[in-house]
């Protein structure tokens with residue numbers, strides 16, 4: 417089966433290479449060069465992001481390794497974007513699987529310590545980095561599959577929602593959702609838009625207000641994830657899924673994807689500066705700082721028990 421899929425991918429790949437390079441100019445590409453050799457499995461590791469690209473299949477696996485919980489700190493997001501840009505420029509890469517190198521957690525979302533007790537300048541850089549990351553993943557011309565191998569709250573859920581397909585380990589202990597209100601903070605409009613685009617208006621209305629974290633079965637039921645698999649099948653299923661998507665000509669798929677996502681991206685781009693100001697102003701408030709501090713204490717206290 418795997419070899420048949422690989423062969424199909426190679427055929428599709430050779431048929432679409434010209435189209436892919438033409439389409440690349442329409443996708444959001446980054447700025448650096450990244451020369452994987454054309455026919456082998458290549459690895460690249462920064463301190464928090466590990467990338468493996470199989471140039472035979474065109475599938476790259478990008479693993480988060482920012483212990484203890486893959487929180488999205490400014491450093492993590494900066495390294496993510498650098499690694500992402502390199503893959504975007506690599507024509508042998510047609511799709512990217514996002515997953516975690518740590519057990520039990522995909523990503524704990526934004527690093528609360530970057531929002532708590534930091535300067536407005538720091539929070540401005542932090543929020544810009546998040547916007548940049550999201551624009552790149554959501555607007556990518558590549559096929560992006562989330563292989564969710566653990567908890568995925570808030571920013572972690574946003575990361576998954578920005579992919580084209582979500583596969584999650586079938587385990588009720590892993591939760592995913594937009595839980596910001598539980599921290600006493602508000603998810604920005606573009607988090608909400610991504611959720612709404614995926615699960616619909618009514619479900620997102622309930623979800624963002626209550627700050628609901630769904631277990632894997634619930635997430636599948638509402639369409640927040642597309643597929644559940646046993647833990648030992650996660651990466652193989654993600655890879656096989658990706659290779660099936662490769663049968664679609666890239667150019668047509670990329671234009672279709674851009675068409676579907678354009679309104680959400682344009683809305684965010686138009687409100688980008690205001691969104692940064694909102695975030696900084698909001699997190700300047702004493703009441704919000706207090707909520708964040710209490711939440712961190714709760715997390716640490718929970719561990720002590």
Ligand SMILES: CCCCCCCCC/C=C/C(=O)SCCNC(=O)CCNC(=O)[C@H](O)C(C)(C)COP(=O)(O)OP(=O)(O)OC[C@H]1O[C@@H](n2cnc3c(N)ncnc32)[C@H](O)[C@@H]1OP(=O)(O)O
Pocket residue numbers: 484485487520521523524525526527528529567569570571572595596599601602603604605694695698699712715716719
């Ligand atoms: C108007 C609009 C304007 C805009 C207004 C503002 C908009 C902001 C949008 C925010 C988006 C977000 O993503 S906010 C972040 C939301 N994230 C969360 O709520 C997740 C909180 N974390 C968890 O639930 C758990 O940690 C979980 C991920 C399930 C893993 O559980 P575990 O038992 O394995 O691990 P724990 O013991 O809990 O955590 C291990 C250590 O990691 C720390 N830790 C856990 N999550 C962390 C986090 N997100 N940031 C930093 N540190 C974190 C803990 O404190 C522990 O630190 P030590 O004790 O020192 O080891």
